[in-house]
């Protein structure tokens with residue numbers, strides 16, 4: 001490339017970044033240019049400024065409790081898929097979940113996230129009971145237990161659930177179909193719309209670096225998040241998992257994950273966005289890189305030690321004996337302070353200060 005081409009190119013990129021930073025909107029074509037560009041640092045720095053301006057220096061901690069690793073689904077990338085016979089399955093009982101919720105409160109956190117595979121043995125009535133009891137502890141409750149019926153979402157909301165995480169995983173229908181046999185993209189979108197209408201704070205997101213995924217598809221993912229006005233976005237690199245159909249594929253690229261986080265912050269300036277565990281696993285200093293690319297949330301693992309290594313969505317979340325986890329609360333606190341950021345002590349709802357023109 002000649003010097004002049006380089007100049008035009010870099011000037012064009014700089015213009016795009018500054019337009020995004022001021023207007024929080026961009027065409028798909030220009031998003032693709034940024035996703036393919038080598039200017040990760042410049043994009044992340046702009047996202048960091050927008051993060052500071054709209055959501056400040058506070059990093060919210062959400063205590064993650066992995067309640068069951070039983071799952072009836074067949075997602076090609078996930079270690080919990082029903083056909084993975086090599087993992088030992090567990091399901092926490094009510095007492096264990098409440099014990100973890102109390103420990104989360106005692107540690108000073110204000111949110112618990114109950115996450116699990118799609119475990120049909122968990123009855124919604126029992127879950128509602130658990131939600132009610134956790135509410136008595138004055139904690140915010142986020143659920144992440146997959147696709148349910150409208151009525152089930154409504155019952156859980158009535159019981160006191162505040163937020164729901166359900167990643168769309170990819171918005172490309174063909175890719176979705178390939179990776180999720182016997183599942184329906186349209187039903188997943190229906191779930192997200194139901195959750196919004198029921199008044200949940202809604203989180204979605206995607207996997208980055210799936211086999212067959214292009215920059216075009218990733219740009220469309222970001223525009224989808226904006227379109228449904230998501231309150232929270234979780235994204236991380238795809239990490240190949242043993243005993244799944246994608247075990248021999250290449251994993252997601254960290255630079256692209258950082259550009260995705262940064263572009264999402266630039267387009268949706270006031271959302272809550274975690275530096276995810278998968279990024280922490282995949283990259284050296286992954287949490288710090290995420291916090292510098294627009295993230296303002298981290299989810300420490302507040303579950304029981306005996307189960308942590310069994311919740312094996314992908315490898316590397318725990319040490320082999322399960323005694324150490326990547327998302328350990330004390331480590332996370334230290335790194336937030338080392339970054340001169342502030343540990344959140346509030347519930348940390350989304351404060352909508354920017355009107356999304358849609």
Ligand code: SAH
Pocket residue numbers: 077078079115116117118144145146147165166167169206207236237238239240241278313314
């Ligand atoms: N059953 C719930 C929770 C799924 S687990 C649901 O359907 O929403 C939470 C997230 O882990 C998934 O949404 C997926 O994006 C991510 N995940 C699963 N397998 C992964 C892998 N191999 N690499 C990286 N992330 C993965």
